[in-house]
Amino acid sequence: MFAAVSQNGIVARALANNLFQLDTLNPRDFTTDNYRRIDDKTFGGGPGMVMKIVPLELTLAQAKLNQAQHGVKQPLVVYLSPQGKRVDQALINQLALDQGVIFVCGRYEGIDERFIQRNVDLEISLGDFVVSGGELPAMLLIDAIVRQIPGAMNSQESVTNDSFMDGLLDCPHYTVPRDYCGAEVPEVLCSGNHEQIRKWRLQQSLWRTYQRRPELLDGRQLTKEQSRLLDEMLSRNKIIGKK
Numbered sequence: 001m002f003a004a005v006s007q008n009g010i011v012a013r014a015l016a017n018n019l020f021q022l023d024t025l026n027p028r029d030f031t032t033d034n035y036r037r038i039d040d041k042t043f044g045g046g047p048g049m050v051m052k053i054v055p056l057e058l059t060l061a062q063a064k065l066n067q068a069q070h071g072v073k074q075p076l077v078v079y080l081s082p083q084g085k086r087v088d089q090a091l092i093n094q095l096a097l098d099q100g101v102i103f104v105c106g107r108y109e110g111i112d113e114r115f116i117q118r119n120v121d122l123e124i125s126l127g128d129f130v131v132s133g134g135e136l137p138a139m140l141l142i143d144a145i146v147r148q149i150p151g152a153m154n155s156q157e158s159v160t161n162d163s164f165m166d167g168l169l170d171c172p173h174y175t176v177p178r179d180y181c182g183a184e185v186p187e188v189l190c191s192g193n194h195e196q197i198r199k200w201r202l203q204q205s206l207w208r209t210y211q212r213r214p215e216l217l218d219g220r221q222l223t224k225e226q227s228r229l230l231d232e233m234l235s236r237n238k239i240i241g242k243k
């Protein structure tokens, strides 16, 4: 499954350039029975299977050995779980500073609770919905983290301009044609005036955040310029006293 990230786009390029390493381990390879079973029935009865602790701990031990070979002494062990801390850009930025992370991906009803208690440093959720396994959430986190590694992106500026990096949503973007069926690219973006373009983008960022995710502005101290640009949009749209 992980070929979807490791063999495509920015993550593949970062791997080829040795900006990070990725190992994937299959707990099935750490079983000892003929059927290579990694799951069993849940104690107490009920539907669904649970991933067993023994193959998981053996897999984790190997993952830690692999990390040690890359010089990582204490990798952070993360279990992907709908019950975990909801991921956001701040958490991604924090993970990107870690030397090494081990993602534990569950399946079925999840994994034996004792594995979590004994080994997991942090549980991370993608949101309040349930998917069938932790692999897709882990791939998503890998992509988001690798974007933060210096050199992974062609332009570091495009990372710092992304939504949430400075707590605001990104501004709208346009490319050719300049006029599409009468819908024109805003004049200022074609003006070549870098200062005007910077201001327009900042204003659009603030306005989008205000309209779509107003809670991101709650308690945020805007600079004088940001305040003025947002006020301008509010009065242009006849919204008074709501900032």
Ligand SMILES: C[S@@+](CC[C@H](N)C(=O)[O-])C[C@H]1O[C@@H](n2cnc3c(N)ncnc32)[C@H](O)[C@@H]1O
Residues within 6 Å of the ligand: 079, 080, 081, 082, 083, 104, 105, 106, 107, 108, 109, 110, 111, 124, 125, 126, 127, 128, 129, 130, 131, 132, 133, 134, 135, 137
């Ligand atoms: C079908 S889910 C198990 C859900 C579990 N019974 C519960 O309700 O908390 C199987 C696995 O998918 C992963 N998973 C499911 N939803 C997720 C989410 N929102 N965020 C992160 N991982 C998730 C977890 O690794 C989980 O162990």
